[in-house]
Amino acid sequence: MKKVYGNVNSVESMGLVDGPGIRFVVFMQGCFLRCAYCHNPETWNLNGTAEKYTPEKLVNKILRYKNYFGSDGGVTFSGGEPLLQPEFLIECLKLLKKNGIHTALDTSGVGYGEYNEILDLVDLVILDVKACDETAYKNLTGLPMTKFNKFVEVLNTKPCKVWIRQVIVPNLNDTKENIKNLKKFVKNIKNVKKIELLPYKTMGVHKYEELKIPYKLATVPEMDEEKLSKLEKYLK
Numbered sequence: 001m002k003k004v005y006g007n008v009n010s011v012e013s014m015g016l017v018d019g020p021g022i023r024f025v026v027f028m029q030g031c032f033l034r035c036a037y038c039h040n041p042e043t044w045n046l047n048g049t050a051e052k053y054t055p056e057k058l059v060n061k062i063l064r065y066k067n068y069f070g071s072d073g074g075v076t077f078s079g080g081e082p083l084l085q086p087e088f089l090i091e092c093l094k095l096l097k098k099n100g101i102h103t104a105l106d107t108s109g110v111g112y113g114e115y116n117e118i119l120d121l122v123d124l125v126i127l128d129v130k131a132c133d134e135t136a137y138k139n140l141t142g143l144p145m146t147k148f149n150k151f152v153e154v155l156n157t158k159p160c161k162v163w164i165r166q167v168i169v170p171n172l173n174d175t176k177e178n179i180k181n182l183k184k185f186v187k188n189i190k191n192v193k194k195i196e197l198l199p200y201k202t203m204g205v206h207k208y209e210e211l212k213i214p215y216k217l218a219t220v221p222e223m224d225e226e227k228l229s230k231l232e233k234y235l236k
Helices: 055-063 086-098 116-121 134-141 146-155 176-186 205-211 225-235
Strands: 006-015 023-028 051-053 074-078 102-107 124-128 161-168 192-199
Touching (some): 006 055, 055 086, 074 086, 086 102, 086 116
Parallel strands (some): 023 074, 074 102, 102 124
Antiparallel strands (some): 006 023
């Protein structure tokens, strides 16, 4: 049996915003998308600066924090995009399940196309809906919606709970029309328990300067919290 390794960009031992409760967050290396507002461009390259883990090594590290999880917390795989390292992800999920630890997958839904086993093992999917139509999606991410739609198709056959997230960017998708489209889109996804609108922040801009990558939203200000609050009320 071949040894499975994962490329992990970083970990956060006491995360509070990546799923329910206190969570150990694993930021995986690699992503197909090139979202205009991405604040982790250092995670794009699958073979970029990362630490190699075996599933056993990573889970043993996670188990040190199990007492902090309580009844609500657990582990979230984020990124980058965890679906780009399916073998490693599956082995980690199996070990965490054996240890009775709640698991969440924070994903854009764009990986290598075979998601059945992953979605059978994971408890919660935090799905980042970049946009609800083909043109807006491609303009924002650089790719068509094909892979994302395939993921949603498989997700709808599984019992795992779903949280929906969308980043709201000034002059890009900060309109009632977009929220209306999001609500309509989400009606086609099963087991949705929560929808969150996340305000666009400029905290990752310095990384683009360091990596010498042009930043597409250089002139766009951070999302106004008051306007976001109004959109959240409209959403509800």
